[in-house]
Amino acid sequence: MSRWAAAALAGAVVVVGMIVLPSQLYTGQVRVVTAVLMFVALAQAWNIIGGLTGYACFGQVVFFGLGGYATAVLMEHANWSFWAALPVSALGGAAFAALIGMPLLRLRGHYFAIATLGVAEGMREVVTNLGWLTGGGAGITVPTVAGRGTEWLGNDGFYVLFLALAGLAVAVAALIAHSRFGYGLRAINQDEDAAAAAGVNTTRAKVVALAISAAITGLAGSAYAFQQVTIYPQRLFDVDITVIMIVMVVIGGAGTVLGPLVGAVGLQFVSEYLRQHYPQEHILVLGAVIILVVLLFPSGLVGVRSRSGLLDTIRAYRL
Amino acid sequence: MTAALETPILETRGLSRRFGALRALSGVSLSVQPGTILGVIGPNGAGKSTLINVITGHLRPSAGTVLVDGMDVTGAAPWRIAHAGVVRTFQIVKPFRGMTVRENVAISAMYGPTRGVTKRVAFEVADGVLERLNLAGLAARSPAELPVGDARRLELARALAARPRLLLLDEVMAGLRAAEIQSMVELIRGLRDGEGVTVLAVEHVVKAIAAISDEICVLHHGEVLTCGAPQVVLSDSRVVQAYLGTRYAQRDGQS
Amino acid sequence: MSSLWQATIYGLLQGGLLAMIAVGFSLVWGVMNVINLAHGAYVLLGAYTAWELHAAWGLDPLLGAVAGGLVMFVIGYAVQRLLINQIVNAPIFLTLLLTFGLQLVLVQGMAVVFSADYRSIATSYASEAFAIGDVRVPYGRLIAFGLAVVATLALVMFAKRSRTGIAILATGMDRTAARLMGIDARHMYALTAGIAAALAAAAGAMVGLVGTFSPPDAARFTLLSFVISVLGGLGNMSGALLGGLMLGVVQAWAGQYLPGTWVNAVAFAVLVGVLIVRPGGLAGRAFYESRLETA
DSSP, X not given: OHHHHHHHHHHHHHHHHHHHGGGGSOHHHHHHHHHHHHHHHHHHHHIIIXXXXXXXXXXXXXXXXXXXXXXXXXXXXXXXXXXXHHHHHHHHHHHHHHHHHHHHTTBOHHHHHHHHHHHXXXXXXXXXXXXXXXXXXXXXXXXXXXXXXXXXXXXXXXHHHHHHHHHHHHHXXXXXXXXXXXXXXXXXXXXXXXXXXXXXXXXXXXXXXXXXXXXXXXXHHHHHHHHHSEEOHHHHTOHHHHXXXXXXXXXXXXXXXXXXXXXXXXXXXXXXXXXXXXXXXXXXXXXXXXXXXXXXXXXXXXXXXXXXXXXXXXXXXXX | OOOOOOOOSEEEEEEEEXXXXXXXXXXXXXXXXXXXXXXXXXXTTSSHHHHHHHHTTSSOOXXXXXXXXXXXXXXXXXXXXXXXXXXXXXXXXOOOTTSOHHHHHHHHHHHSSSTTOOHHHHHHHHHHHHHHTTOGGGTTSOGGGOOHHHHHHXXXXXXHHTOOSEEXXXXXXXXXXXXXXXXXXXXXXXXXXXXXXXXXXXXSOHHHHHHHOSEEEEEETTEEEEEXXXXXXXXXXXXXXXXXOHHHHHHHHXX | OHHXXXXXXXXXXXXXXXXXXXXXXXXXXXXXXXXOTXXXXXXXXXXXXXXXXXXXXXXXXXXXXXXXXXXXXXXXXXXXXXXXXXXXXSOHHHHHHHHHHHHHHHHHHHHHHXXXXXXXXXXXXXXXXXXXXXXXXXXXXXXXXXHHHHHHHHHHHHHHHSHHHHHHHHHHHOHHHHHHTXXXXXXXXXXXXXXXXXXXXXXXXXXXXXXXXXXXXXXXXXXXXXXXHHHHOTTOHHHHHHHHHHHHHHHHHHHHHSOTTHHHHHHHHHHHHHHHHOTTOXXXXXXXXXXXXXX
């Protein structure tokens, strides 16, 4: 009980601090923190299927892109309010996850990773080619006029929205991690045959995990589309977004609740710094950072407790 | 056998499984009466583990049926079999390596045949089972640290936490020392006599399993060579030749 | 009708080249269960090596292919030995991440050094062609196809007949057993990676001979290698040849008959479809049965 109370107290302090924060920052800084919050939500989402369940979804961005396009299409073509489009985009992402999850979650290891990557890349082409609906490669613009819930939220408004999404994602991740369901997912991750033998309905658990993960990712995509106003398939289905989620989870520690939080905050600030100071080479440096992180922290920062622990984790996966 | 004509808790009819050209199981028909222990023995590669894998749904049979309580469950998913009260151990132990020993056992209680077990109850069940198998002192350890004997008992503890009606044991005595085998034998006997658990034990350690089995079946090249009372089966000349080998038989005869 | 034949011939010629790119990728995947996301970057490094040699000394791209192959053998060996071997036993998303990071570094590095402009290696013969009926067959593509098929078959022979090749396959099938028999697994893994890189680079020189290239193409080559490996069956080298030819033809047909950029979606549709229906690959039985990672 006291541990939960302490966690709740710490969470409350962080939330209050985060709400007050924008008043102390410049506009540009608010945008940077907003992006950090989005990646906190995305990293937590990937962690549910990739870190906790052990299914390396390399096509996670498909739920982001679908969420964004669902919102844009509903607002532009059906005159929906953003607040109606937001939850529907999340549900759409979850439904699509269940649809592809049934056949694809039978695949293990690299096969699953590649199949989901194929789905994401293929979906980008589909969206690009359905020009009458999505605007094709030229992109689609979300209406931002006042009234009927379509008014653009402004920098501070999106800050609060992404703060809420990040909070929701962390809360969902924490609930799952400590629940019976979370034990089932970890069991699947560690030995799927043994999990099934212990009575875990592995098919259902995996599909539900992917759907929850997709719903959170879809929410982020929806909010991102509204924030950006105009969206393009190249950006909304960019494989780099998936990879960044994974890097964040790995840096922080896969399968933990704290890990993706630490990883998202850390990596997003580092890459923002690189982008501002080395505009030409920042991707190159990012690649080098990824290589170093994988070699030095294969179990994540949260997993490293001491110096000898660090050496052990570095050696752990060596041939 | 003059046993009453109860519905067998487990029955297989003409169970076959091929791996490419290899016939790992062919036409295996067995039945296990409630409250008894059936020992299945046979040399390496006889198809013993395949038999369990096909029963529990970890492998699909190429032909044949599996009946639990007279109901056809052929090819059902492993968790359905588990929920029907048929719980197994693995020959190559498969602990959840990222969890503690206690969590390993609790998961079986959480997801086992008894529905609606909360996390708290599951951990109580786990503590009880660990106590019973003398693993309580290791509850907080990682399963990776356990020596063979304890790892095998953990495998059994996980199965017991599910409160099985039928327990499928895949070589739980392999690699154990004599004293450990003895305590395992007593434990299995206690499960049958004390709680009425039915057991199908696939075993390589013939003497130990013969001592507690009500019936023994011999698998050879994926087929059932013979079934019957332990002393009858073990003195059957075909069994002695096919499985134990002539030299072993002679030495055993002299002693 | 002749457009169908033209597309088919073009697809087969292109498919042979794709097979040469993919066969090493498939071998690496099969032997060490590693997917090298930097594989496409190796193709481009080979192309740029051949381009530089051609620009500096007028070296024919066929010789440039050999030179690029040698250079990339060394680099591929070193990358495996120094980087990938360090985490080869880790959960797969770590190896995927590592090779993705490598891909970023290589592709961005090439963009910085060579710029993102499209280049090609111009020769006197590549765009000359002969005709069979209405179908036009360019010499450059035919040469590239011939080299690709010969190289792929040579790899198959090497793997199945030579002492080293058998040691590589043995390591892939059971690393522990291979080590007990005195095979140095670290060296074998690095050799495999080196061979894969060399073939990819040589194929890259041929890509430069028959068309244009630019650093961002790397991701496309990697993805096509995935698709071909899955089509052909994991680690199955002659399967990769077959898969390459099939994919080449399917893509050529799609380019001929589908509107817009739908052709880009075809490879992914094929990939996902095959994974769902026959994860073991279309070309007969999977080579590494124990790696068939489907429940």
